[in-house]
Amino acid sequence: MAFDGITIANLTKDFSDYLVGGRIYKIAQTESDELFITVKLSYENADKYGIKQKRLVLSSDASLPLAYLTDDNKSSPLTAPNFCMLLRKHIQNGRIISVTQPGGLERVIRFEVEHLDEMGDLRHKVLLIEIMGKYSNIIFTDENNVIIDSIKHIPASVSSVREVLPGREYFVPSQGKINPLATTADEFSGAxxxxxxxIFKAIYSSYTGLSPIVSQEICYRAGIDADKSAIALDAGEGAKVYRAFDDVMELVRTGRFTPSIIYNGDIPKEYASIPLTLYEAENSSYMTAPISDISALIEQYYAEKNVYTRIRQKSVDLRKIVQTALERNVKKLDLQTKQLKDSEKKDKYRIYGELLTVYGYSAEPGAKSITVNDYNTGEDVTITLDPTLTPSQNAKKYFDKYTKLKRTAEAMDEQIKEVSEAVEQLESIESALEIAQNEADLAQIRKELVDSGYIKSHTSSKSSRKEKITSKPFHYVSSDGFDIFVGKNNYQNDELTFKTANGGDWWFHAKKIAGSHVVLITGGKEVPDRAFEEAAALAAFYSKGKNQEKVEIDYLKRKDVKKPGGAKPGFVVYYTNYSMAIAPDISKLKLISE
Known part of the structure; x- marks a missing residue:
């Protein structure tokens, strides 16, 4: 989610609470488009928050512009860039007297700084950060809104709308949208x-600083389909949308922010400064995690998102290998299944051979066919003949076809079984790649691909035996205190099922689709229904069916799960089981560790 005006409003409030009255102690330009500003808090705020200083991060990176407070530090270049030197000259040791957000919910934060100039006179300067995607910038102006300098210069050749150059007047770029904090029902209706x-698009395209997700939240609170055309809403529906809109704006106006991250499993999906109730629907697979303040949220969200993105990038080669092998084996399986179907004609050819052996003498010389009575069914059958062959030779020809197709069917049965197992294994590896969280997880998946011959090994078997596997299964605790473990890949699935779990523990798996083995450790205790349902929900969530409303789950005692000799990793069989259909909702379960 991009920084929207509500997130900016939350940041502005926090910056104002912490920084107003504080003095700018250090200024560093850690990147070409990023500032680290250390602020010594006022005595009052130092006592209030129990800290003496905060670091303000302002980044105008075109791909990821950010603004937040942090306690961390970052190294800066030995020689400060010109923009950094200019800021040091003017506002280092200056006092921050206000932090505001101009124009309602514009994506701009304005820091007004009071300082003494060379003559000892009191002056005011303004530092602004515009968080507007690729147009983001950090701009320094005097008290009359004249630009002194900016971290990025924007000449007329780049933008005909607004130049950002020293000496030009600064103004907030206008998109012709309305301030959502000061609108009426009539204005809302007209706009x-x-x-x-x-309707959700009509909201965010009309009002400043509203993102698509906040607009969808407004529609959800109003009980209106977000995709319904705005002009098609009747008066009652329109009134509901406006009331929901105004309720959200009232949270912003009064500063009642509740920052939270929305997780889909362990993956950060969204964040917001207001409650996103559309993710709290019944049977939702999303979980809401409240965060203490918006700066902590931004640090956590992007750190976790970065880890997830990095792992996805690192797994690209593995995904390609698995996808290629899977496509190849699926095509092979389709071809083999067709060949097996064709071989079903074999019994017909055998019968033709037998009937020709019995009745072939009655065929006319050079005849192209013969009609005889099939003593197996009592019906007449017309058999095509090769006129250049004798009846006995035609019978032998049909017997040869039968023998060939019989051998084909026997070979196909074995090959189809082998290829089906390969498809099943590759689908399970594909599922494992979806839930991999770190490089150790990827290393274990890569090892399975090497061991299965999909990747050539570049290390000796001796050195590979020495390689330490640090990836561990997910460990959850049920609402009733039972330990539940989830395998991240096929090796872990085997380990959990046949080494971690005892015969009396319970085993869960999505029915006939790829997914993780889930084991519920009973510890010899009686297991309540809720624990069964939570373990089944985990099996549903960590399967290929996680996006379905409900997933059918097989579950049984671990002692009834068997692994055939020579079976591929993660492959098991069982013949008696219970089943339940469950939603893949694990929001109430606590993840202990890996």
Whole structure:
């Protein structure tokens, strides 16, 4: 989610609470488009928060512009860039007297700094950060809104709308949108409800600083389909949307922010400064995690998102290998299944051979066919003949076809079984790649691909035996205190099922689809229904069916799960089991560790 105006409003409030009255102690330009500003808090705020200083991070990176407070530090270049030197000259040791967000919910934060100039006179300067995607910038102006300098210069050749150059007047770029914090029901109706587009799009395209997800949240609170055309809403529906809109704006106006991250399993999906109730629907697989303040949220969200993105990038080669092998084996399986179907004609050829052996003498010389009575069914059968062959030779020809197809069927049965197992294994590896969280997880998946011959090994078997595997299964605790373990890949699935779990423990797996083995450790205790349902939900969530409303789960005692000799990693069989259909919702379960 991009920084929207509500997130900016939350940041502005926090910056104001912490930094107003504080003095700028250090200024560093850690990147070409990033500032680290150390602020010594006022005595009052130092006592209030129990800290003496905060570091303000302002980044105008085109791909990821950010602004937040942190306790961490970052090294800066030995020689400060010109923009950094200019800021040091003017506002180092200056006092921050206000932090504001101009224009309602514009994505701009304005820091006004009071300082003494060379003559000892009191002056005011303004540092602004515009968080606007690739147009983001950090701009320094005097008290009359004249630009002194900026971290990025924007000449007329780049933007005909607004130059950002020393000496030019600064103004907030306008998109012609309305301030959502100061609108009425009539204005809302005229701006939004007259548009022939989805209602959520009509909201964020009309008002400053509102993101698509916040607009969808407004529709959800109003009980209106976000994709319904705005112009198609009746008066009652329009009133509901406005009330929901105003309720959200009232949270912003009064500063009642509740920062939280929305997780889909362990993956950060969204974040917001207001409750996103649309992710709290019944049977939702999403979990809401409240965070203490918006700066902590930003640090955590992007750190976790970065880890997830990095792992996805590192697994690209493995995904490609698995996908290629899977496509190849699926095609092979389709071809073999067709060949097996064709071989079903073999019994017909055998019968033709037998009937020709009995009745072939009655065929006319050079005949192209013969009609005889099939003593097996009592019906007449017409058999095609090769006129250049005798009846006995035609019978032998049909017997040869039968023998060939019989051998084909026997070979196909074995090959189809082998290829089906390969497809099943590759689908389970594909599922394992989806839940991999770190490089140790990827290393174990890579090892399985090497051991299975999909990747050539570049190390000796001796050195590979020495390689230490640090990846561990997911460990959850049920609401009733039972330990539940989830395998991240096929090796862990085997380890959990046949080494970790005892015969009396319970085993869960999604029915007929790829997924993790889940074991519920009973510890010899009686297991309540809720624990069964939570373990089944984990098996549903960590399977290929996680995006379905409900997934059918097989579960049984671990002692009834068997591994055939020579079977591939993660492959098991069982013949008696219970089943339940469960939603893949694990929001109430606590992840202890890996």
């Amino acid at each position: 939004v409800l007259s548009k022939g587009m989805p």
